[in-house]
Every structure is written in C-alpha cells, then in structure tokens.
Amino acid sequence: xxxxxxxxxxxxxxxxxxxxxxxxxxxxxxxxxxxxxxxxxxxxxxxxxxxxxxxxxxxxxxxxxxxxxxxxxxxxxxxxxxxxxxxxxxxxxxxxxxxxxxxxxxxxxxxxxxxxxxxxxxxxxxxxxxxxxxxxxxxxxxxxxxxxxxxxxxxxxxxxxxxxxxxxxxxxxxxxxxxxxxxxxxxxxxxxxxxxxxxxxxxxxxxxxxxxxxxxxxxxxxxxxxxxxxxxxxxxxxxxxxxxxxxxxxxxxxxxxxxxxxxxxxxxxxxxxxxxxxxxxxxxxxxxxxx
Amino acid sequence: xxxxxxxxxxxxxxxxxxxxxxxxxxxxxxxxxxxxxxxxxxxxxxxxxxxxxxxxxxxxxxxxxxxxxxxxxxxxxxxxxxxxxxxxxxxxxxxxxxxxxxxxxxxxxxxxxxxxxxxxxxxxxxxxxxxxxxxxxxxxxxxxxxxxxxxxxxxxxxxxxxxxxxxxxxxxxxxxxxxxxxxxxxxxxxxxxxxxxxxxxxxxxxxxxxxxxxxxxxxxxxxxxxxxxxxxxxxxxxxxxxxxxxxxxxxxxxxxxxxxxxxxxxxxxxxxxxxxxxxxxxxxxxxxxxxxxxxxxxxxxxxxxxxxxxxxxxxxxxxxxxxxxxxxxxxxxxxxxxxxxxxxxxxxxxxxxxxxxxxxxxxxxxxxxxxxxxxxxxxxxxxxxxxxxxxxxxxxxxxxxxxxxxxxxxxxxxx
Numbered sequence: 073x074x075x076x077x078x079x080x081x082x083x084x085x086x087x088x089x090x091x092x093x094x095x096x097x098x099x100x101x102x103x104x105x106x107x108x109x110x111x112x113x114x115x116x117x118x119x120x121x122x123x124x125x126x127x128x129x130x131x132x133x134x135x136x137x138x139x140x141x142x143x144x145x146x147x148x149x150x151x152x153x154x155x156x157x158x159x160x161x162x163x164x165x166x167x168x169x170x171x172x173x174x175x176x177x178x179x180x181x182x183x184x185x186x187x188x189x190x191x192x193x194x195x196x197x198x199x200x201x202x203x204x205x206x207x208x209x210x211x212x213x214x215x216x217x218x219x220x221x222x223x224x225x226x227x228x229x230x231x232x233x234x235x236x237x238x239x240x241x242x243x244x245x246x247x248x249x250x251x252x253x254x255x256x257x258x259x260x261x262x263x264x265x266x267x268x269x270x271x272x273x274x275x276x277x278x279x280x281x282x283x284x285x286x287x288x289x290x291x292x293x294x295x296x297x298x299x300x301x302x303x304x305x306x307x308x309x310x311x312x313x314x315x316x317x318x319x320x321x322x323x324x325x326x327x328x329x330x331x332x333x334x335x336x337x338x339x340x341x342x343x344x345x346x347x348x349x350x351x352x353x354x355x356x357x358x359x360x361x362x363x
Numbered sequence: 364x365x366x367x368x369x370x371x372x373x374x375x376x377x378x379x380x381x382x383x384x385x386x387x388x389x390x391x392x393x394x395x396x397x398x399x400x401x402x403x404x405x406x407x408x409x410x411x412x413x414x415x416x417x418x419x420x421x422x423x424x425x426x427x428x429x430x431x432x433x434x435x436x437x438x439x440x441x442x443x444x445x446x447x448x449x450x451x452x453x454x455x456x457x458x459x460x461x462x463x464x465x466x467x468x469x470x471x472x473x474x475x476x477x478x479x480x481x482x483x484x485x486x487x488x489x490x491x492x493x494x495x496x497x498x499x500x501x502x503x504x505x506x507x508x509x510x511x512x513x514x515x516x517x518x519x520x521x522x523x524x525x526x527x528x529x530x531x532x533x534x535x536x537x538x539x540x541x542x543x544x545x546x547x548x549x550x551x552x553x554x555x556x557x558x559x560x561x562x563x564x565x566x567x568x569x570x571x572x573x574x575x576x577x578x579x580x581x582x583x584x585x586x587x588x589x590x591x592x593x594x595x596x597x598x599x600x601x602x603x604x605x606x607x608x609x610x611x612x613x614x615x616x617x618x619x620x621x622x623x624x625x626x627x628x629x630x631x632x633x634x635x636x637x638x639x640x641x642x643x644x645x646x647x648x649x650x651x652x653x654x655x656x657x658x659x660x661x662x663x664x665x666x667x668x669x670x671x672x673x674x675x676x677x678x679x680x681x682x683x684x685x686x687x688x689x690x691x692x693x694x695x696x697x698x699x700x701x702x703x704x705x706x707x708x709x710x711x712x713x714x715x716x717x718x719x720x721x722x723x724x725x726x727x728x729x730x731x732x733x734x735x736x737x738x739x740x741x742x743x744x745x746x747x748x749x750x751x752x753x754x755x756x757x758x759x760x761x762x763x764x765x766x767x768x769x770x771x772x773x774x775x776x777x778x
Contacts, residue, residue: 077599080624084591092588195611197646205650207623216623287623289615289646297588332592337583338555340592 073333076212081333082326087219089325091280094226095298096305096317097233098276104312105249105269108158108172112180114299116274119183120146120281121290122191128198135201135286136221143278150274153179154267187292195291203286222283229279230318236272237314245269249312304348310361319359323347388437388444391710393700394467395448396478396488398455406480406689410503411450412682413690414477417697418446420677429670431702431728440705446697449473453484460484464491474710475500477696480689482506489517497712498703498719502696503689510741516712517742518719520699521692522659522749528565530749531632531657532573534763535604541765544777546630550579550602552593552617553634554609559585562608562634578602586612594620597628603776604630611637615646622650629776631655632751639688644757653773655753660691661732661761663769664750671730691730699724699736732767 099113110116123142124135161175162168198204201218208215236242248255248265256262288294305324309316324344331343351359395414397407420428422445425435437443449471453460460479467473468491475498479485485504492499493516501509501519505527510519522530539545549570553559559582570577579600583593594617597605605628607617614637621628633656637643644651662685665671674694675686686694699722704710707718724736726746734746752759753772762772 074599077595080595081592084589084595084624088589088591195615195642195646197615197648199648205619205622207625209625214624219623287619289612291612293586294612297586301588328589329592332583333596337581337587337590337593337596340587341584 077333079213081329083213083215085326085329086322087216087223087325088328089322090223090226091219091284091321092298092301092305092324093318093321094229094280095277096302096309096321097230097314098273098280099302100306100309100312100314100317101233101276102269102273103306105245106162106252106266108162109176109303110273111173111176111299112153112183113273113277113302114295114297115180115183115187116146116149116295117277117281117284117298118187118290118292118295119149120278121285121288121294122187124282124285125196125198125290128201135198135282136203139225139279139282142282143275146278146281147271147275149278150270150272151267153274154270158270159263159266184292184295191292193292195289197289198285201286216287218283218287222280222286225279225283229276230314233272233276233314241268301344304344306358308348308351308358310358313358313360313362316358316360388442389710390445390447391438391441391704392447392449392471392473393697394464394471394473394476395450396453396460396463396467396476396484397450397480398484399450399452401454401456403455403480407452407455409682409684409687409690410480410693413678413686413693414448414450414697416674416678416681417694417701418448420674420694420698421446421701428673429728430674430698430730431724432698432705433670433728438701438705440708441710444710446701446704453479455481455484457483457487461487461491464488465495468492468495468497473497474712475700475704475715477502477693477700479504482509485509489514492516498700498716500696500700500719502693510743514742516716518738518744519742520696520736520744520747522747523743524561525565526747527634527657527659527749528562528569531566531606531634531751532569533748534657534751535575535632536573537763537765538772538774539776542774542777544774546575546603546776548576548578548600548602549604549606550581550597550600550628551577552579552581552583552597552605552607552609554585554613555582556585558610558636559608566606566608566634583613585610587616590616590620591623593617594624594626597621598624598626601626602628604628604632606632606634607638608634609637611640611643611646614638614640614643618647618650618654629778630774633657635688639759644754648757651754651757653754653775655751655762655772656759657749658688658752658759658761659731659747659749660686660688661750661752661767661769662686662691663761664732664767666769667727667767668730668732674730686730695729695731695736698729732761732764 102110161171164171203217206217244260305320309320327343328340332340397410399407421432427434437445451463477500482504489499493514498516505524507523507525535546551563553563631654638656678686703718707714726733726735732750736744737746739745750761751763753762760770762768
C-alpha cells in the first residue's frame with residue numbers, strides 16, 4: 073500500500089467520521105436530556121435531504137444557501153414532534169420506556185412510508201451545485217470539496233452546540249438533565265426545555281442532512297444506514313456527551329476506512345462493532361460518559 | 364312477422380351464429396403468474412400490461428407486425444381461436460406461486476403457464492407444471508439452475524445469468540480484436556448478497572478462461588454509507604475494465620467516490636441491475652458518461668428489428684411507459700408460446716410441448732436483439748445473446764453485437 077493510498081483512506085475516514093459525529097450529536101443531546109432514544113432520527117435526516125432536493129429542484133437554490141432554511145424547518149419539526157407526540161408519551165403512567173420506544177419507532181416507519189408515497193421509491197440526487205463533483209488535488213491525495221464543506225460545517229455546528237451550553241438556556245438544559253423534578257420548583261418550564269432540546273437535536277441532524285445532500289443520493293431509506301452508525305456512535309462516545317459524539321464519530325469513520333482497506337470492505341461494520349464491544353466491555357458508560 | 368318478432372328472431376339467429384363460431388374456435392386459456400401485490404407489484408403490473416399487449420397482437424385484427432404471430436386475427440392453426448389470459452397473483456411468494464399455478468391448471472383449465480419474475484417462484488411453478496404435464500414458459504426467471512433440473516415441460520425464452528456474463532466477455536474479446544487494444548486486467552466489484560456474489564463467481568471463471576488477470580476482487584457491503592475506501596482500492600489496482608455488480612444506490616455512490624479521488628476507470632462494464640435504472644442516470648449525471656452495461660433488450664435497434672417501435676407504441680398506449688428489459692422479454696415469451704400452439708394446431712399440452720421443442724424463430728421475427736429462439740434439450744433458448752450498451756449523453760445506446768449497434772463503442776483501454 074502506497075503512502076498516498078494510506079493518506080487517502082485516512083482522509084476519507086475523517087471526512088465521513090465528522091458527518092457521523094454530527095448525526096450522532098442530535099441523538100445524544102435528546103437522549104442525555106430526557107433518556108429518550110429517538111428511533112426516527114435517521115428519518116429526520118432523510119426529510120432534511122428531501123427538503124434540500126425539493127427546494128433545489130424548484131428554485132435551483134444551492135444547498136449551502138439552504139442551510140439556515142432547512143435547519144430552521146427541522147428545528148420546528150423537532151419541537152412539533154415533542155409537543156405532539158413525545159410529551160404525551162412521557163405522561164403515561166406505566167411502562168413509559170416501552171411507549172417512548174414504540175412512539176419514535178412508529179414515527180420512523182410512518183415517515184419512511186410517507187416519503188415513499190410522496191416522492192416514490194426512486195433515488196434522487198442534487199447535482200450541479202457549486203461544489204459538486206469537485207476535488208482538490210494535493211500531490212496525489214484528493215480532497216473532495218463537498219465533503220470538506222460538510223466537515224467544516226459539522227465542526228461549526230459542534231462549536232455552536234457548545235456555545236449554547238454556556239448560555240442561560242444551556243444551564244437550564246443542564247439543570248433539567250440533572251434533576252427534572254427540582255427544576256420545576258425553580259420555575260423552569262420543563263416542557264419548554266424539552267421541546268427546545270428536540271428542536272436542537274432535529275436541527276443538528278438537519279444540518280448534517282443538508283451537507284450530505286450535496287454529495288449523496290436521496291431516497292426513503294437513506295436515513296437507516298446512518299442511524300445505525302449514529303446509535304453506535306452515541307453509545308461509544310457516552311450517552312449525552314457532545315465531545316464523546318465528536319470523538320466517537322471520527323473514530324468510527326477511521327475504523328471503518330481502515331478495516332475496509334486492510335481487511336475486506338464487506339467486513340467494515342464488523343471492525344466498528346468489534347471496537348464498540350471492546351470499549352463497552354471495559355468502560356460500559358462509553359468514552360466520555362458521565363453516568 | 365311484426366317488428367318485435369323480427370328482433371327476437373334475429374337475436375336468436377345471432378346467438379346461434381355466435382355459439383357456432385365459439386364452437387369452431389374455443390379460446391385457448393393461458394395462465395400468467397406474477398406478483399401483482401406486495402413488494403414485486405411494480406414489476407408484476409408492468410408484466411400484466413405487457414402480456415395484455417401481446418395477447419392483443421395475437422387476437423386482434425390489425426396490419427401485420429413483423430414478429431411471430433404478428434399477423435393478428437387469433438390462432439389460424441386453430442380456426443382463429445383467441446388467446447385468453449388468466450392472471451394469478453404470486454405475491455412474490457414461492458408457495459403462493461405454486462398454489463396459484465395448480466389452481467390455474469385444475470380450475471381454469473390453463474393449457475400452459477407463463478411467468479414469473481423471480482427465480483424462486485419460477486422454481487416452484489415449474490415443479491407444478493411438470494407434475495400436471497403442462498408447458499411452463501419462463502420469460503424472465505434468470506437463475507442458471509432452473510433449466511438444469513431435467514424438467515421436460517420447462518422452456519425459457521430469455522437468457523440466464525451465465526449467458527449474460529458470457530456476453531460481456533464475448534464483447535471484451537470482440538472489441539479487443541477490433542481495436543487491437545485488448546483488455547488484459549479486470550477489477551471485480553460486487554455487493555455481498557446473492558446477486559453480486561453469483562455474478563462475481565461467473566466473472567472470475569470467465570476472466571480466467573479469457574486469460575485476463577483479476578487485479579482487484581472487492582466484495583463490499585450493500586448500502587454502505589461510504590464507498591471511499593473501496594474506490595481507493597480500485598484506483599490503486601487501476602484495471603483495464605471495472606466490472607461492477609451493484610444495485611442503484613451503490614452504483615451512484617461508487618461513481619461519485621471514484622470521481623472524488625480523481626479516478627476515472629478506463630472502462631466500466633456493468634452487470635445491468637442498478638446501472639440500467641433511470642434513477643441511476645439522474646443520480647450519477649455526467650459521471651455515468653461512457654459507462655457500459657449488458658442488457659437483453661435494445662430499444663434502439665429498430666433498423667434490424669423494425670417491429671420494436673410498433674410494439675413499443677402499443678405498449679406505451681396501454682401502460683404509458685416504454686418497453687424495457689423485462690416487458691420486452693415477457694411480450695416475446697407469449698408470442699413464442701402462441702406460435703407453438705398455432706403450429707401444434709391443438710390446445711393439448713403434449714402437442715404444444717412438441718411444438719415448443721421444434722420452435723425455430725429467427726431473430727428478425729422478434730422484438731429482441733437475439734439471434735432467434737430455439738430451445739436445447741434442457742428447454743433453454745440458446746440464441747438469446749445479450750447486448751452491450753454504453754451511455755452517450757445520458758442515454759444507453761447499443762454498441763454490441765456490432766451488426767446491431769446504434770453507436771460505435773468508445774473504448775479507451777490501451778490508449
């Protein structure tokens with residue numbers, strides 16, 4: 073294996089890993105806040121990708137310019153899902169955990185079916201964007217521009233999430249996470265905090281979806297393969313930890329790329345799960361988990 | 364005779380005449396088994412439309428079309444009898460397909476069955492037809508094992524997967540000879556389910572037989588989020604010809620991934636599947652330019668197959684789509700079966716079987732780019748060679764066999 077190949081493989085793993093990290097960040101945020109695993113997370117990303125495709129095919133607006141629009145739409149969707157479904161599911165008296173699982177699982181299947189009904193089962197793609205199909209040649213190692221842009225936006229989104237955690241709202245978020253009963257006594261509206269948490273989580277995965285749409289195909293099942301990796305990323309990084317999601321995402325991207333290069337490409341998920349199991353064996357709370 | 368009596372009398376007379384005509388030519392019932400609901404319904408409903416078009420060509424009175432049974436007006440060998448299709452829904456389930464085939468033979472009195480899209484359903488249907496001694500004409504089941512079971516009543520008009528792959532290697536040999544720049548190395552790139560694995564097994568064998576070196580043998584995970592490492596491996600190997608066996612999403616992704624790292628293979632020759640889907644063209648855009656794929660249908664071969672645009676127009680009027688790889692094979696299957704029944708001059712299954720065995724239709728009397736239809740002792744049509752197509756400006760054009768070619772192949776190997 074030449075040096076160029078090694079560098080190209082490592083670079084590919086890093087670029088994909090940052091996308092994994094941002095997809096996982098939203099999932100981790102919601103889980104850390106209220107112990108709810110959102111099984112419809114991948115489908116929310118898929119909706120964001122379709123939003124990009126629809127706006128692009130109607131107006132020709134570049135995905136990069138659509139970033140704030142689609143992120144805002146997804147934020148609204150996240151809030152609506154909490155207000156309309158999750159909040160109600162949380163208020164049941166018994167077997168609350170099961171109800172939450174089935175509510176988001178059902179939502180995932182519904183969104184996937186609805187997408188197939190509205191847009192058909194065909195694969196679509198956003199083409200001829202500013203960056204599409206362009207790469208920077210750095211002495212034999214190629215840096216694809218759409219992925220580079222996606223990585224930079226992912227890092228910026230992480231910085232944004234960290235900045236939010238420093239604000240008053242972020243402290244309320246943290247306090248609600250620590251003790252959801254006590255904050256009610258302090259006059260913090262728990263429902264409002266949870267709804268904002270869902271909005272942020274969906275917004276984060278929406279940003280990932282927008283950037284992904286710039287270099288990926290769009291289809292009803294596109295969320296599923298990313299969601300699986302997102303669950304592993306969250307568990308590996310530690311539930312609720314933003315830093316954990318970032319580190320674990322990059323780690324998974326690299327493990328995947330290296331397994332595919334050194335062993336066989338069809339085995340790359342095995343590499344990911346082997347590392348995942350090893351970490352959980354010795355550190356069940358994940359790399360950066362507090363619980 | 365008053366007016367009323369006249370009408371009654373005329374009516375009675377018409378009734379008698381009608382029943383006499385029916386007696387002279389009882390319709391011939393043919394069972395058609397396809398998935399009409401469930402996950403294969405899209406393909407099955409297109410197939411239903413295709414068979415209806417074929418039955419109309421056989422039964423209706425119209426200007427002659429240059430295919431077997433294209434003269435219309437029913438089966439002349441049976442006094443103008445009509446073909447009567449009875450459809451049954453397999454739901455893409457081998458057991459349901461078996462039960463429906465049995466019902467068609469015993470209840471509906473079908474004298475032959477055609478079907479059935481997936482090879483798994485084709486396998487069970489052909490067991491039933493063997494037991495009841497009724498011909499089964501397979502239009503589109505492509506598993507090579509189906510005609511290797513010693514069945515007496517099984518006939519396959521279309522190619523099986525090994526013939527498809529053999530066609531690809533025949534093309535490589537031909538284009539190498541023609542240009543003086545033969546392909547010496549190939550890269551196998553295939554998804555890890557049964558389709559990709561089977562395809563690669565045959566390709567490995569045929570590459571060895573052709574003296575080509577396999578410089579990359581990459582089995583990848585279907586629907587992976589990323590194929591960038593796979594693309595890097597292909598780039599490092601830099602084979603003369605890349606042979607992908609992929610479904611649509613992976614086909615789009617690998618072209619994008621190779622482009623991202625500045626790699627354009629000298630030649631891509633795909634095992635159809637994803638590369639022949641319209642969504643692939645949309646998704647891959649300009650990156651698909653120059654890619655080649657095998658196909659069993661050449662919609663652009665009207666010069667040598669003048670019936671293609673005529674039949675396509677009939678199909679389009681009926682189903683609002685152009686004929687494709689599947690629907691063209693289905694129409695052909697029914698025409699071939701009807702031709703046999705017509706020659707048999709009888710609706711007795713044994714007579715039909717004998718006529719099928721004796722089938723010899725030249726390619727010019729079909730809508731397919733094949734050399735013709737002629738069955739070997741296993742019931743496989745040996746003349747149904749596939750074609751190779753190449754993307755020019757976002758459209759597949761036939762480039763091989765050279766006498767059918769709509770365009771000259773762009774061949775960059777050895778340049």
